Amino acid sequence: MTPPEQSLLDWKDGEIPVSRQFDDPYFSLNDGLAETRHVFLAGNGLPERLQEGFHIAELGFGTGLNLLALCLLQPAQPIRFTSFEAFPLSADEIARALDHFPEARAIADPFLTQWATGKRAFTLGSVTAEVIIGDARETLGQWTEKADAWFLDGFSPAKNPELWSPDLMAEVARHTAPMGTFATYTAAGHVRRGLADAGFTVERRAGHGRKRHMSIGVLA
Incomplete structure (x- = not known):
């Protein structure tokens, strides 16, 4: 596993970050911000x-x-956001990637300034955010909170199967409030089965752009 702060990237067309480890882009090549809004x-x-x-x-x-897309909603009430990340990018890498999305980049400076100092907990408007660094297969089990909604946004299940395993999907369910939901861009059968086995009622919906399907669900 690559140590934190040492993610290795390639840049497609000079602006879209692609993980060398997983050979997968960090967001959709077909307007990642629009996909975030549609899916998550x-x-x-x-x-x-x-x-x-x-x-x-x-x-x-x-x-x-995804966090910035949430902040762009300008929630009227204080809400919380917790993310699990094994391979954090540097502030410069994030800034370069966000330049692809002027709307998100326009509100990103307060986040980027804090991220560059090593802060992983910060407030953006009415959103209080924390990014927990480490392998989610270990860190999620130690988390003591429950979410009302999940963004399942790991790299492709074909490229990063560890983040979509049945055991981890069971942990997601265990850390979901009653009638809590999830959404993800993938409709891979084994992912949907893992979520269903964990207790979610799973539904396949139309995906964004060229993706035919995505998945959503509610904890039964």
């Missing part, structure tokens, strides 16, 4: 469900694009 926000019924104390958790922080 709309897929979890956001912003309609947001209320004071609402807690969102995420597997795979990456460039922070």
Whole structure:
């Protein structure tokens, strides 16, 4: 496993970060911000469900694009966001990636400034965020909170199967509040079965762009 702060990237077209380890881009080549809004926000019924104390958790922080998309909603009430990331990017790498999305980049400086100092807990507007560094197969089991909604945004299950294992999906369910939800860009059968076995009612929906399907679910 690559130590934290040493993620190795290639840059497609000079602007889209691609993990050398997983040979997978950090966001969709077909407008990653639009995909985030379609999959993770709309897929979890956001912003309609947001209320004071609402807690969102995420597997795979990456460039922070999902967090910034959430902040762009300008939630009226304080909400919480917790992300699990094994291979954190540097502030410079994140800034370079976010330049691809001017709307997100425009609000990113307070986050980037704190990230560059090593802070992994910070507040952006009404969103209190924490990024837990380490292998989610270890760190999620130690987490004591429960999320109202999950963004399952690891690298492709074909490239990073560890982040989609049945055991980890069971941990996701164990750390989900009653009637909590998940959304993910993947519709891989083994992922959907793992989530269903963990207790979620799983539904396949139309994906974003060229992706035919995505998955959403609610904890039964």
